[in-house]
Amino acid sequence: MNRDDFPILNSGIIYFDNGATTLKPKCVVDKMIDYYTKYTSNIHRGDYDNAMKTNEAYDEVRELVRDLINAKNISEIVYTSGTTESLNLVAFGFFKKYLKKDDEVLINKAEHASNILPWLVLQKEIGIKVKYIPLDENRELTIENIKKTITDKTKVISVAHISNVIGDIRDIEQIGKICKEKNIYFVVDAAQSISHYKIDVEKANIDFLAFSAHKMMGPTGVGILYGKKELLDKTDPLKYGGGMNQNFESNGEYVLKTAPIKFEAGTPPIAEVIGLGEAIKYIKKIGVDKIHKYELELKEYMVEELSKIPNIILYNKNSKSGILAFNVEGVFSQDTSVYLNHYNIAIRAGNHCAKVLKDDLDIKNTCRVSLCLYNTKEEIDVLIKALKNSKDIFKVVI
Amino acid sequence: MDKETKREIILDNYQNPMNKGLKDDKSYILKNTNNESCIDNIDMMLKAENGVIKDILFDGEACAICTSATSIIIRNLIGKTLEEAEKIIKNYQNMINEKEYDKELLGELLVYDDIYMQPNRKKCALLPSDAVERILEVIRNEN
Ligand SMILES: Cc1ncc(COP(=O)(O)O)c(C=O)c1O
Numbered sequence: 001m002n003r004d005d006f007p008i009l010n011s012g013i014i015y016f017d018n019g020a021t022t023l024k025p026k027c028v029v030d031k032m033i034d035y036y037t038k039y040t041s042n043i044h045r046g047d048y049d050n051a052m053k054t055n056e057a058y059d060e061v062r063e064l065v066r067d068l069i070n071a072k073n074i075s076e077i078v079y080t081s082g083t084t085e086s087l088n089l090v091a092f093g094f095f096k097k098y099l100k101k102d103d104e105v106l107i108n109k110a111e112h113a114s115n116i117l118p119w120l121v122l123q124k125e126i127g128i129k130v131k132y133i134p135l136d137e138n139r140e141l142t143i144e145n146i147k148k149t150i151t152d153k154t155k156v157i158s159v160a161h162i163s164n165v166i167g168d169i170r171d172i173e174q175i176g177k178i179c180k181e182k183n184i185y186f187v188v189d190a191a192q193s194i195s196h197y198k199i200d201v202e203k204a205n206i207d208f209l210a211f212s213a214h215k216m217m218g219p220t221g222v223g224i225l226y227g228k229k230e231l232l233d234k235t236d237p238l239k240y241g242g243g244m245n246q247n248f249e250s251n252g253e254y255v256l257k258t259a260p261i262k263f264e265a266g267t268p269p270i271a272e273v274i275g276l277g278e279a280i281k282y283i284k285k286i287g288v289d290k291i292h293k294y295e296l297e298l299k300e301y302m303v304e305e306l307s308k309i310p311n312i313i314l315y316n317k318n319s320k321s322g323i324l325a326f327n328v329e330g331v332f333s334q335d336t337s338v339y340l341n342h343y344n345i346a347i348r349a350g351n352h353c354a355k356v357l358k359d360d361l362d363i364k365n366t367c368r369v370s371l372c373l374y375n376t377k378e379e380i381d382v383l384i385k386a387l388k389n390s391k392d393i394f395k396v397v398i
Numbered sequence: 399m400d401k402e403t404k405r406e407i408i409l410d411n412y413q414n415p416m417n418k419g420l421k422d423d424k425s426y427i428l429k430n431t432n433n434e435s436c437i438d439n440i441d442m443m444l445k446a447e448n449g450v451i452k453d454i455l456f457d458g459e460a461c462a463i464c465t466s467a468t469s470i471i472i473r474n475l476i477g478k479t480l481e482e483a484e485k486i487i488k489n490y491q492n493m494i495n496e497k498e499y500d501k502e503l504l505g506e507l508l509v510y511d512d513i514y515m516q517p518n519r520k521k522c523a524l525l526p527s528d529a530v531e532r533i534l535e536v537i538r539n540e541n
């Protein structure tokens with residue numbers, strides 16, 4: 001659907017790498033060009049017309065984000081450079097202070113590097129214990145296994161809402177409920193879900209939520225950290241400088257501004273924040289539920305068709321998002337992706353930044369198709385046809 | 399070399415690579431090479447005696463280009479002196495990187511003489527040569 005909004009599609013590319021980054025609709029790009037060609041200026045510093053216009057365009061986005069995830073207040077919405085920075089801010093700005101030796105943080109092996117490494121660093125630095133919630137036979141995260149892994153020492157559960165390799169949708173409302181009952185902090189990585197699935201931070205009792213604009217049809221370079229107000233108040237910034245201080249003196253005294261501004265030192269990616277706002281408007285206009293329903297339909301069609309090809313191995317047939325991991329039997333995933341490039345099909349080959357999943361997946365590298373609303377059945381048919389001809393793979397790639 | 403011959407050599411070395419599988423043997427020197435820009439990941443181990451390469455083994459998960467290049471390099475280097483090996487590696491790297499090189503030295507490695515046309519695969523072809531280069535450096539420093 002909405003293919004006309006994405007000028008890049010005119011090139012004929014079949015873009016199935018949306019888990020890495022999505023394409024951008026023209027309205028998002030135009031909005032950013034407007035800022036660069038009509039009213040460029042810095043934020044919060046000028047009294048002239050363009051500066052005021054920039055302030056307005058920039059500040060308005062916080063409300064759009066708040067509304068998207070149903071946060072209570074715009075002061076709970078921090079602009080960051082992306083999911084990675086958001087999760088690092090959570091780990092090092094908040095938990096480094098509040099966790100103690102032997103406190104347990106529960107993650108799982110299907111998480112992205114950005115939701116594993118910061119915890120591993122804290123494990124080394126302050127002696128917390130990182131524990132992996134076991135995945136089930138479909139490599140999915142279940143409530144039952146979460147419950148089984150929780151102990152008296154569990155202080156944090158940090159999971160992706162949708163995993164970027166397996167594509168299973170975690171029941172965050174249920175997990176949030178458990179966390180509330182047991183007094184556990186709940187951190188959610190929404191990088192893969194934010195534009196495909198409805199999120200309500202209040203209903204799911206989420207303490208911190210992270211996502212990136214570039215995976216939701218917005219620009220690169222900007223993302224969001226949502227944090228409950230009382231937690232952000234206790235979180236320390238990772239960056240210090242202009243814009244985030246109230247006052248500082250040569251004798252060493254300083255006072256910082258309050259959240260979210262205290263986390264946003266320096267000139268932010270202004271055009272990108274404005275672009276993010278436009279992307280949110282775009283998603284809302286279509287409706288997240290409609291997007292998810294359509295993508296799931298596409299995925300089910302793709303699974304049905306690919307299952308008919310004997311030498312295709314599917315790893316996550318049943319997961320309910322638009323992510324499908326597969327391999328052509330006996331072919332290294334990168335060779336498959338080079339082959340598909342000859343059909344102008346863009347997919348991803350690799351371990352998808354989930355390097356510890358290889359322990360469980362008995363195979364290190366897979367091909368991944370990740371869908372977005374502008375993909376079509378016709379595009380999937382081209383993929384199917386190419387994979388049906390896969391005995392020619394080496395004629396093409398070598 | 400025509401395209402069909404090249405493809406046959408590459409495919410043959412990919413599907414039946416030379417010396418795949420490592421040994422637990424301290425007389426070899428081992429290096430891992432992990433392609434930072436793609437996903438190939440191989441270990442190579444090499445044994446030299448009196449300035450001559452006696453054996454090279456490898457293992458790992460890698461694409462057709464990387465695996466075949468590893469196999470052909472192994473075929474070419476076993477039995478060569480360390481100086482000869484260094485020269486071959488240097489010339490091979492020059493070929494991949496579109497610099498001047500001596501064709502006479504490279505034998506079947508010439509199947510990759512047009513790999514520069516696929517820039518994303520240059521790294522795959524270079525990976526085994528990086529590993530060998532690092533092993534040769536260790537040997538040079540030992541002596
Ligand atoms: C589940 C998940 N978390 C985090 C990230 C990191 O996002 P970014 O690179 O935008 O910081 C990604 C991106 O691939 C992801 O898929």
